[in-house]
Amino acid sequence: MDQEKVNILLVDDQPAKLLAYEVILKDLGENLVIASSGREALEVLLKTEIAVILVDVCMPELDGFELAAMIREHPRFQKTAMIFISAIQVSDIDRLRGYEMGAVDYVPVPVVPEVLRAKIRVFAELYRKTRELERLNHELEDRVRARTAELEHSTAKLRESEQRRSMAIAAxxxxxxxxxxxxxxxxxxxxxxxxxxxxxxxxxxxxxxxxxxxxxxxxxxxxxxxxxxxxxxxxxxxxxxxxxxxxxxxxxxxxxxxxxxxxxxxxxxxxxxxxITERKRAEERQNLLAREVDHRAKNALALAQSIVRLTRADEVKDYVNAVEGRINALARVHTILSLSSWEGAELSRLIDEELAPYSLGDQIRLAGPEVQLLPATAQTLALALHELFTNSAKYGALSTRSGRLAIDWRVEDELLTLSWEESGGPLVMAPKSRGFGTRSLLASVESQLGGQAQFDWRAEGLLCRLEVPLTRRMAGLGKFDTGGSAELQRASG
The missing domain is CATH 3.30.450.20 (PAS domain)
Structure with missing residues (x-):
């Protein structure tokens, strides 16, 4: 079989010498590529795969040593064989410099054709063998990888099959x-x-x-x-x-x-x-859960949309802070409900979550039994508590060191009554108009949960009383829906 030809690059600034090299090397049967300068040689190297470079040491602009240094700097040509041709007698120092630049041999002028052909033939054949070994090595690696992957796949399938069989038989x-x-x-x-x-x-x-x-x-x-x-x-x-x-x-x-x-x-x-009945039932439960999560996500987004649309503020920064606070309150209760698989949330846990950002120590007193809230009730109360805490921290008892807050709650006949009593803070005056926080609190507690919210703006501090049904029958709605957004809009209109 005819072996593949390799490319041999001949570099010299004198056409006559290039022609002589072509005549000498023609019998090798390889591809001879001509370059009349160092820069032209570099252009050829970037476009063509070269096996051996035959370069004249003495050339204008870019001599053989400089060309060799530039070639060796490129990762692709660090192992390319280079043979220097010198028309002058080179010293040992020049030879050492040439070898340092990457030359593999020297050929003096006048060139002996048989010697030049022999040297080129050796390096061309070495290049060919190296490429063949690389190709064979790549093929071997590919075959090993494919075989290994096949064995691993077969082993995994066998192991999985055996595990399924063992588990099925055991069950x-x-x-x-x-x-x-x-x-x-x-x-x-x-x-x-x-x-x-x-x-x-x-x-x-x-x-x-x-x-x-x-x-x-x-x-x-x-x-x-x-x-x-x-x-x-x-x-x-x-x-x-x-x-x-x-x-x-x-x-x-x-x-x-x-x-x-x-x-x-x-x-x-x-x-x-x-x-596979249990698997089928699990798939049905998973599909049901996915639909339920989708429904809850849409409800939460509807509520968030209402918060964004209805929040009012004179400054952009105040608006952003208000929206972020209300969204964060919604996110906190969402996390609590997720941990309980949306079965419900403890009232004390909701209060603790809203208290966390303030670190007020003994300014706040809590008293009440453990109360498990339905998801919808938990979401509504979380937002209501957020509005109360935010208002108190800005204008009420929690805005000063001397202020005190007492939160008490009790449950009678499935009706939760929560009392919010502030004292010791700044002098309180009844607001001339209701802000978004108050309006949303009233709308959500009364319209969403069928409860009541009462405010008493006493001079010594706000007194708020919330009454919230704890059962689905009394609350009327088990979870938020897009109707909640409409109620908020009507309350703030």
Missing amino acids: GKMGSWDWDWISGDWMWDEGQYRIFGVTPESFEVNPANVQALLHPDDVDQLRRAIAEFNKGTRAYETEFRIVRPDGEVRWCVGTAAATVDERGRVVRVSGVTVD
């Missing part, structure tokens, strides 16, 4: 069966009887009885499997439902494989049945 959710295609005889193991909810004593295994236990919508699966085996299919897998004698519906996955005789005719079909 009693796997069964195996065998069907003599010629005689029609069936054989079920204990697991198969258990999955179908029958016993060997009370159930005769035959096509009619098995079909009777299949869900009416999945009977065609059995007929389709038999038809496929008659057509020559050797393996079949499908999901189906069974209806046990007690009426319970179970989901199963069945895998079957055919055994054929020397003529290719099916003589036996063997299979495995796995009960």
Whole structure:
């Protein structure tokens, strides 16, 4: 087989010498590339894969030493063979300099054709062998990687299959069966009887009885499997439902494989049945949860949209702070509800979360029993408490060291009564108009939860009383919906 030609770069500023090199090296049968200057040689190197460079030491502008140094600086050409040709007698220092620049050999002028051809041939063949070794090494590495990946994949599948089988057998959710295609005889193991909810004593295994236990919508699966085996299919897998004698519906996955005789005719079909009911139920629960999360997210976004749209402030900074505070309050209660899988939240936990940013020490007194709030109630009270704390920290008792705040709550007949009493702070005057905080508090407590909110702007401090139903029946709504946004809009209109 003809070996691949390699490129040999000839660099010299004198055309006559280049022509002489071409004549000498023509018999090698390689590709000869000509460059009449160092800069032209660099351009060629960037565009062409070169095996050997034959370069004249003495050239104008860029001599052989400088060209060699520039070539060696490029990562691609650090191992490219370079042979220097010198028309003058070079000293040992010049030779050492040349070798330091990357030269692999020197050829003096006048050039001996046989010597030059021999040197070029050696380095060209070395280049060719090196490339071949690199190619073979890459192929070997690719094959090793592919084989390793294949083995790892097979091992993982085998391990996974064995784990599933072991777990299924241990849990009693796997069964195996065998069907003599010629005689029609069936054989079920204990697991198969258990999955179908029958016993060997009370159930005769035959096509009619098995079909009777299949869900009416999945009977065609059995007929389709038999038809496929008659057509020559050797393996079949499908999901189906069974209806046990007690009426319970179970989901199963069945895998079957055919055994054929020397003529290719099916003589036996063997299979495995796995009960996947729990997995199916888990998928249904997951889908239900995803829909529920989507619903709650939309409700939360609707409430956040109302907060952004209805918040009022004279300065941009005040507006941003107000919106961030209300959104953060909503986020905190969302975290609490998430930790309880949206079952509810403790009232004391909501108060602690709203207290956390203030670090007020003994200025605040809390008293009340443990109260579990529904998600909607928790969200509403979290925002209400945030508004009360924010207002108190800006204008009320919590704005001074001498101020005091007492929060008490009790529950009677599924009705939560929360009392907020401030004292010792700045002199209080009843506001001429209600701000967003007060309006949203009233709207959410009264309209969303069917409760009441009362404010008494006493001179010594605000007294607020909230009454909130704790049951879904009394609250009317179990969770926020987009109607809440409309109520907030009406309250602030």
